[in-house]
Amino acid sequence: MATAARHTITPEEYLALDRAAETKSEYYSGEVFAMKGATEEHNLVVGNLVRELGNRLRQSPCKVYPSDMRVQVPTGLYTYPDVSIVCAQPAFLGDRRDTLLNPIVLIEVLSGSTEAYDRGLKFEHYGAIPSLHEYLLVSTVRPRIERYRRQSDEGWLFDAAAGLESTLRLTAVNVELPLAEVYARVEFPEHPPLR
Numbered sequence: 150m151a152t153a154a155r156h157t158i159t160p161e162e163y164l165a166l167d168r169a170a171e172t173k174s175e176y177y178s179g180e181v182f183a184m185k186g187a188t189e190e191h192n193l194v195v196g197n198l199v200r201e202l203g204n205r206l207r208q209s210p211c212k213v214y215p216s217d218m219r220v221q222v223p224t225g226l227y228t229y230p231d232v233s234i235v236c237a238q239p240a241f242l243g244d245r246r247d248t249l250l251n252p253i254v255l256i257e258v259l260s261g262s263t264e265a266y267d268r269g270l271k272f273e274h275y276g277a278i279p280s281l282h283e284y285l286l287v288s289t290v291r292p293r294i295e296r297y298r299r300q301s302d303e304g305w306l307f308d309a310a311a312g313l314e315s316t317l318r319l320t321a322v323n324v325e326l327p328l329a330e331v332y333a334r335v336e337f338p339e340h341p342p343l344r
Contacts, residue, residue: 163227167219168247176227177274184229185262190289193335194258195231198287201331202234205324211236211253219248220255226274231287232256234322237280251280253321258287272297276305282321290338292328 157179158166166181167174175182187195195216203213214233221227221242234254242248255275257267267286275284284305286295292313297305298320310317313329 160225160227164242164248167227168245173217173219173229175229177225187258187260188289190335191231191258191260193333194287194289194331197331197333197335198232198256198258201326202232202322202324205326206234206322209236209322211322212239214249220252220278221248221250222274223277223279224274226271228271228274230255231258235280236322252278253280254283254285254319255281256285256287258289260289283319285317285319287331289335292332292337294326294328294331 158181159179160176163174163176163181167176173184175184199213199215206213212235214235216229216231218233219227219229220233227248230252232255233249233252235249235251236253237251239246240250242250255278257263257271259267272284275281282299284297288294291311292315293309293311294317295307295309296317296319297307300306310328313332315328317326317328318324319326
C-alpha cells in the first residue's frame with residue numbers, strides 16, 4: 150500500500166505564514182504544529198511571571214518577553230516559550246525583530262497536553278541555545294517551579310521551589326521570585342494530579 154508523501158515547507162515559508170497568521174504555530178524539520186489556547190490558570194501564571202520579572206528587572210539591562218516572542222533554536226525549532234528573558238543586546242533573526250536568538254532564561258508553564266514535551270524533547274532543543282542559562286517549568290496544579298541551571302559543559306543542575314511561602318532565585322538574572330506572586334489569584338484543584 151502506498152502512503153502519501155509528507156508536505157514540508159522551508160523555515161522561510163514558515164516565517165511568512167506565521168507572520169500572517171492569526172494564531173501561533175511551532176516549526177521543526179519542515180513541519181508546522183498549531184499551538185492550542187490555554188486555561189485561565191495558565192494565563193494567570195504567565196501574566197504574573199511577566200509582570201513580576203519585568204518589575205524586578207526594570208532597572209537592569211534585561212528584557213522580559215511574553216509568549217508572543219518567537220525563539221529560534223539552533224536545532225531548527227521555532228517556538229513560542231511562555232516567557233523569555235534576554236540580558237545582552239537582543240539578537241534577532243533578520244530585521245523584523247520578532248524571532249529572538251539569544252535568551253538567557255526560558256520559562257514554560259506546564260499543561261496536561263504539553264508537559265511531557267516541555268520536559269523532554271523541547272528541553273533537549275533548548276539545551277542547544279548557547280546563551281541559555283536557566284530553564285523553568287512552572288506547574289499550574291500546585292505551587293511548584295522546577296529549575297534547570299546550565300553547569301558549563303557538564304550538563305544541567307536541577308532544583309525546585311514548592312509552596313506559596315517559597316522563593317526561587319534566578320541566578321542568571323540575579324532576581325528573587327516569590328511563588329506567592331507567581332501564583333497570585335490562581336486557584337488550585339482540591340486534589341491535584343500526581344504529575
